[in-house]
Amino acid sequence: MSATDDGRAGSRSVTAGNLAHRVPDLGALELLLAVARIGSLGGAARELGITQPAASSRVRSMERQLGVALVDRSPRGSRLTDAGALVTDWARRIVEAAEAFDAGAQALRDRRDSRLRVAASMTIAEYLLPGWLLALRSQRPDTAVSLLAGNSASVAERLLSDEADVGFVEGVTVPSGLDSAVIAHDRLIVVTAPTHAWARRRRPLATEELATTPLILREKGSGTRQVLDTALGGLARPLIELSSTTAVKAAAVSGAGPAVLSELAVGEELAMRRLTRIPVHGIALARDLRAVWPTGHRPTGPARDLLTLTRG
Numbered sequence: 001m002s003a004t005d006d007g008r009a010g011s012r013s014v015t016a017g018n019l020a021h022r023v024p025d026l027g028a029l030e031l032l033l034a035v036a037r038i039g040s041l042g043g044a045a046r047e048l049g050i051t052q053p054a055a056s057s058r059v060r061s062m063e064r065q066l067g068v069a070l071v072d073r074s075p076r077g078s079r080l081t082d083a084g085a086l087v088t089d090w091a092r093r094i095v096e097a098a099e100a101f102d103a104g105a106q107a108l109r110d111r112r113d114s115r116l117r118v119a120a121s122m123t124i125a126e127y128l129l130p131g132w133l134l135a136l137r138s139q140r141p142d143t144a145v146s147l148l149a150g151n152s153a154s155v156a157e158r159l160l161s162d163e164a165d166v167g168f169v170e171g172v173t174v175p176s177g178l179d180s181a182v183i184a185h186d187r188l189i190v191v192t193a194p195t196h197a198w199a200r201r202r203r204p205l206a207t208e209e210l211a212t213t214p215l216i217l218r219e220k221g222s223g224t225r226q227v228l229d230t231a232l233g234g235l236a237r238p239l240i241e242l243s244s245t246t247a248v249k250a251a252a253v254s255g256a257g258p259a260v261l262s263e264l265a266v267g268e269e270l271a272m273r274r275l276t277r278i279p280v281h282g283i284a285l286a287r288d289l290r291a292v293w294p295t296g297h298r299p300t301g302p303a304r305d306l307l308t309l310t311r312g
Contacts, residue, residue: 026098028062029091031055035071036088041078109301116145116302119164121171121223122245123262124289125149128184128310129168135309136302143302151243153221159294166303167292170223170262172230179298180290183310187263188227188285190278191270193255204281207232214239216251216259227287228260236260249275260285 024032027048034044045055056073063070070084080088116136120129125147133145148158155167156175167178174180190205192198198205210232217238218224224245228236239257242248245265252259253274269275291307293299299307 119158120168151222171226184289191275199276204279211235
């Protein structure tokens with residue numbers, strides 16, 4: 001390529017980069033089309049919901065930008081110049097293309113909004129999400145919702161592999177690659193069947209005794225297990241490891257052994273005295289419940305609306 005060609009290529013590149021500064025914006029082009037159709041600058045301003053001085057200023061700005069006169073103004077109305085008629089023809093094609101662009105973007109939004117994929121750890125999926133999803137359905141009856149329940153680690157995997165639009169987790173930390181927002185608070189408690197020896201204790205359970213007693217536990221990777229392991233320095237001893245809150249609760253009710261469960265999950269069992277709460281001294285088992293999503297991709301559409309409902 002010659003030096004001259006190089007210069008021309010560079011010139012074309014600079015020109016292309018400045019296109020937005022040389023072409024009037026859509027608002028100005030729509031105004032010009034309205035003037036052509038109505039024959040009055042004031043009438044065009046009223047149709048577009050702007051003042052006549054604002055419309056006049058916009059036309060003058062467009063004329064300066066293009067370097068040609070577009071509209072002849074007179075007491076009898078406004079008439080396009082020959083250049084204005086030509087520019088109007090071009091403007092019509094640009095506006096039609098913009099309308100097609102807008103329709104296509106709306107179709108993409110409609111397709112996005114037609115479904116919502118939620119991944120949630122077990123406690124949230126069982127005890128909080130049903131109410132949130134019912135409220136969402138009243139707002140978005142046409143959105144199909146699928147719920148994928150698992151432990152906190154599996155929620156992160158689904159989000160990062162684009163199998164879910166938003167997730168909810170219960171652990172101590174936010175999984176790598178995800179942003180989060182706290183939506184609620186929870187507490188883990190120790191429970192046993194009323195027939196267990198701990199149910200007859202007069203003093204709170206010591207942390208050391210909890211750490212050395214085999215417990216009915218959720219599996220590793222669950223938020224519940226992560227909180228307990230953190231509180232006990234990784235010393236929790238499993239009697240049985242189960243993959244759902246419901247299963248852990250059923251095993252505890254049966255008298256298989258003590259369990260550590262979310263306070264949200266055992267309200268009914270405590271009220272009906274199928275389980276007994278065991279006070280524990282010297283251990284913090286509070287936790288935050290979080291909404292999570294891939295870093296830098298804050299939820300939109302139905303996922304955003306669901307997040308709003310979780311804070312209501």
